[in-house]
Amino acid sequence: MNKKVVTYLTAMLLCAASFWAIGDRQTTTVQAATHTLTKTVMHNAQAYSRLGKKVKGSYPAFSTIIVDDQLVIIGTQPHAPYYKIANKKRYIKASNIDGVKRKLTQNSYVYVSSRQKAGTKVIKKGSTITTYGSAYRFKNGQLYYRVSGPQRQYIKAKNLGPVTGSSTEETTVTVINSRGTAIYKDEDNIDTINKRVKKGTKFRVDRCEEGSRAEYIENIIGQFVPNAVIYRIKGTTHWLWGLDVKANKKLPVHDYNAENFTYIRFNQDVNVYNADGTMQDHHGQKIRKQGGSFKVNKLLYIWVPTENKVELFYHLVGDEFYSTHPEVSEKIEVGDAYVKQNEVEFFLGIKLKPSNTVQDALNQAKQNNSN
Structure with a gap:
């Protein structure tokens, strides 16, 4: 994924243009040198690919590893950056190394096991605690977060609130x-x-x-x-x-764009549809195959009467796109429009889930026909 291209194209949206393209402006990018850091793994850590898929390899708690100093964001989950293992195509969650911050929702003890406390000191409600990795389930059936090291120390998960931040960031x-x-x-x-x-x-x-x-x-x-x-x-x-x-x-x-919006690409010429599943008439014109990415904000099922079936559609944010026959008209205006999900390519950002069901689409089609 070329983030430089995505970032530049997104900037064009601020100028109220629905089509984004690389301009002629000459710029220079200075790349920061990558250095390495020596880190201690605080929670058993699974290795992942750059796409966030699990790969072979894991790193045990309290082992020492060497990572690149530039952390990376994989996915859109808050407070969840990754470290890249130096000289390897492996990534591990920073929360297994630096931890995340949570607030105690009630007074709590620190434990070394499900039966043994680490001491008599009570940590007060409202205190901010750093926890590492996901919760462990002890033999007593309760969940505990690791909170310190190199000795194993834990606090009951039920006594902790959601993540509020991370020293990593x-x-x-x-x-x-x-x-x-x-x-x-x-x-x-x-x-x-x-x-x-x-x-x-x-x-x-x-x-x-x-x-x-x-x-x-x-x-x-x-x-x-x-x-x-x-x-x-x-x-x-x-x-x-x-x-x-x-x-x-x-x-x-x-x-910001990848974590808040959804973008598609037109990797083939596509027809444009209305909310009722009818195809828009642009005198033979379609949205043409092209580079760049385009913002969409909804995925939903729509009944297509000419095909007698329900299809998944993206709702387009822009209302003007380059056409397949520029000699006739460079762009077509589509208004409130939709394109079939299976005719475009998901490119970047939040993967949308359908906002309705197939049955909802069938019911809407019946209502439209009865009006």
Whole structure:
């Protein structure tokens, strides 16, 4: 997957264009050197591929491993980056190494086994605890999270709330721009400048992100850098422009678009349909096979009367697309439109689930026919 292409194409959406293509702007990308880190595995760790599939290999608790310092995001699960094993095409979950943060929902003891406490000290409700990996089920049938090492120490899972964060995704950044930097609000729009801060100011940040939000700030500043990132100030909805600050360590880079939206590709010419399953008439024109990716926001079953069956369709976000016969009309306007799932290719982002059932589609078709 070429994220540079995806990121650039997504930026075009901000200009209200439904078709995205590579422009002629000349840019230079500076790739950060990859270094290695020595880490201790705190929870038995399964190895995964870059696509998030389990592969042969595992790493036992309290073993030492060497990983690349640039973490990667696989999938869209929150607080779940991966470390790449140095010189191998293997990845393991950072939560098995650095852990994740949770809050105690009630006073708790630390245990070394289901029957033996690690001590008499009670950890108070509301305290933030770092847990490692998934929960273990002990012989007494209860689930426990590992919370320390190298000795095995655990807290009952039922006493802990959901994940609230991870040190893997936190660091301190320092403003290095001699003119200082702006702070951008993320409310209805991310282009509102809150205030400017001086060079040397430090911030604790908890997310590094590329994608359309970063590109929006990039367009305001006029500093065009492929895969430019922004940092979120911890505990806020405020952001810093990545080139104005220096981070103490590398953070995993989230792709805002991939984690929030769904994109398809037209790998063949396709017809366009209405919500009632009828094909749109564009005088023989179709959406043509083309590069780039296109945003969709719904997957649903629709009865197709000409085929006498139900099919799965994506709902298109854009309403104007390049046509198969540009000599007649370069683009066709489709309005509120759908394309068959089996005629396009899922490309990036959230894999949508059908928002209705086959029976729902049949019932809707009967209602349409009765009106």
